[in-house]
Amino acid sequence: MTQAPRQLHELHDVYDFLDEIRLRPGIWVRWRSLQHLDSMLIGYHAAMCVHGVDEDFPFWTPGAVSPFDQWLWHRNGYESSLGWATEIEREAETAGTPAIELFFRLLDQYRAERRDAVR
Template identity: 70%
Template sequence: MTDTSGARRQPRHLAELSNVHDFLDEVRLRPGMWLRGNSLQHLDSMLIGYRAAMAVHGIDEDFDFWSPGTQGQFAEWLWQRLGHHSSLGWAVEIEREAEAAGVPAVELFFSLLDEYRADHSRAL
């Protein structure tokens, strides 16, 4: 999400967001504000809460990050991408991969998310 004009997009109010991907774009813009210690496990917890709130309020939205009984489409894609499965969840595995590669976990997550989005949009 590089802006070649040098201008940085302004954050949006939560009321302006229409889905989980809009929310994740806001997290990408200011990860330090949303994620204590830049922890992907905190992001995973927020996304589970997001999904729970959708269920409580009867909101039907495609949600790739968690559903009762499954880790979600993103995790399934990630297991194929990494070549192994993990019961610990996508956040822990991305944090492990980032540590091994010497890159920030949040940076790796958003790189993988971009790749997932590209793959998912081609499949539609």
Template identity: 60%
Template sequence: MTELKDVYDLLEEVRLRPGMWVRRSSLQHLDSMLTGYWVALEVHGTEEEFDFRHTGPFSEWLWKRLGMSYPSALGWAVEIERAAEVADRPAMEMFFEMLDEFRADAA
């Protein structure tokens, strides 16, 4: 593994080996891991943009992308897992496709 510079580098490592990083490839477990990452940023006073808080930029983008008129109380991970189940697709795969769309829209 190379040195990670930010949360997106970490997510690229997860993309390459989701089974190694995330138990049962659950987006809810990924969300928990990212919450821990965010807490570590706060504890250590590290200045880094973090888009994955419950009401953060990724969530706001996702609600619009999924056609939701209000933020989900369940969070982005549950909503992507629901959408993946309806589409009969792996949730982790759908997350990374949406992450790529989010980053392209933000650019």
């Protein structure tokens, strides 16, 4: 069963937001580019900070390495200064798969591992 799109006011966190993007990536992300998604998520985080919202946000940490970058480094077996969007786009190109699809597969893995770690 396909999930119906929700209105922005119905979303609770960045993961809900990303679930909406997953439903219709072509509407949300220009050219399905992870660079554009990364910029959008940085804007999301900036808005959270401006409005004093405290939320788990693993995609960008000003002045530090983000949790998602650290997870990706561990998964790939090396560190990179390029950031998660560029690294995933490179991996997708090598694998011949759309980068946005690879991002969502990796996001699912990241979230599953974090849930397992909490248990």
